Amino acid sequence: MRTVTIVGASLAGLYAARELRAQGFDGRLVIVGAEPHHPYDRPPLSKDFLLGRADENRLALADPEETAALDAEWLLGVRARGLDTRGRTVLLGDGGTVSTDGVVIATGAAARRLPGDSLAGVHTLRTLDDARALRADLTRGPRRVVVIGGGFIGAETASSCARLGHAVTVVEAAPLPLVPQLGARMAAVCAALHRRGGVELVTGTGVAALRGTATVTGVDLTDGRTLPADVVIVGIGAVPHTSWLTGSALALHDGVLCDDGCVTALPQVVAVGDVARAGGTRAEHWTSATEQPRVAVTNLLAGRTLTTARPVPYFWSDQYGCRIQFAGRYREGDTVHVTEGEIADDGAPGASGFLARYERDGRTVAVLGVDRPRAFLRARRALQRTEGRPDERRRVAPAVL
Template structure:
């Protein structure tokens, strides 16, 4: 290969560029990004950046020296609009084309939106520009904030808003936040964090629409209630950015379909990160975005799948001063057992706890709140003991 194009100046895109150089590719390296920014770290956007504890300089994933060492052509602030049927040409929105021998798709995902979210005061939190706009809004004094969606982004943003002194209500359509990831028993514990952190929590009810003319004034629930709101934050998940691949020969279904090695239907095209559906699963987590590129690049340079990307799923979240860590593959039939620490009125007691998910005498996953050292030990043991057949057949939460 003489030219490799990474489409997506994201976390996974940067890691792919690093891997290409580390694995010996010394040809032309092109990185295309729809944002005008060089790759930056997204997890702090809902936490330290939003609260003002971190500035934009701390978000950068690579300094000027490393960027220069990569010797890449950075085409930033321009979207990809197509990939030819053979995967040899990337078409850009400004009319340019990039002829290439290999492609790494790392276009990530975009925040889902609600009808009517064009009102002033309605925000999503996915990009640096999103975070800038929301931080500016929150700096104007005390606000009534409604967060729609109790997933990780919603919970972290609610936590930051509450910490800044705003009145916060979280609306979650499911009976409890984070049920798909943690199961009902441990999801109830995380729900208690909202209450302990001073945020209101409305569960088991959907949103009918947004109120306001020009500027948002409230959120109407499906039961007719209206929650007053100066600021609304929509955190209802993300959609993989695959629209630019319509008309290509790649298989698309909630992401770019890949085999276990991140390789698509075209051996010269691989996909990584939030946009990639690897071996039947799409994982929107930092660890997947950083671990997949090594395997994907190796397979890309080999021209076929020679290695699989089957790492143990892992994610973390910081909410209301608590660090939540989870690793493994939880199943609905699993039982949960707290092995260290305890609960206090349904919330983590001081010092947190460690819980194991078990089935048939085997540990399938581990959850920790504020017990990082025991968690890392349990995570390592879980990775060593994982059944290859179970791992291949399970879908990460």
């Protein structure tokens, strides 16, 4: 394998490049990125960057010395438009091509959009350019902000907007925010955090339309109400960047389908990060983007699936001054017990936070910590020992791109 091309220049793509060099690949390394920026950290965009506490230099994931040490060709501001598996070629949006022996797909996902969201004042928050535009809009004096979607991005952005002094309303179609991830009881705790933070939470109703001609003026809800708005933030999930792979030999279904080793139907094509549906699951979390490349690169260089991994899922979120950490796999019907700390009378976390355990068939399958980092770390490690599946080794017949 003389040339490897990484399509996607964000977190997962950078970690894949690091792994390639760390695992001994000394050939030509090409990194294609749709954005004009070198890899940057996305989690601060909804928090410290939006609040003005972190400038763009602090977002960089690699310093110039490390970037140079990777000895890669960076093709930034260029989208991939196709993968010719027969011709071993990545087709680029500017008309160029890259001949390659191996491919790492790390194209991530794009923010899901609403009809009419081209109005001025309507934002998504996925990229650095998105965050720049939103931050500029929020500096124009007190704004009436409506956040559509009570997931992690929506909650973090609402928290930051409230902290900046804006009047904020969160609209969530479900009865409670984060029910699929945390279950009803713990989702109610997150709902209480919104109220404690001075944010109005509207649940159980969807968005019918956005109002305005050139600039947004309001949000029409499906229950007939209209919320006045100067700024609207759409946080209703993400769609994996796979359209450029249409017509290739790869299987696509809400991501690029891979085995537990991140290997696609073609062993010399692997996928990592938000775009990868590895072992039947697509995880849009920072930890997946940093852990998957090690296994994926090992298998890519071998030309077959040598090692697989299915770590215990983990994510965190910062909302209203609280650090929320979750590890494990929640399923509807699991019982939840607060084992340390307490939930306050207003339904939000107590002053010292809490640790909760999710149980199924007599065993702990997930843990949630709010402002209990040490206790959560211990519980997470114990969960990894019991619920994590160690790397498995198996032989698969090699194939060529």
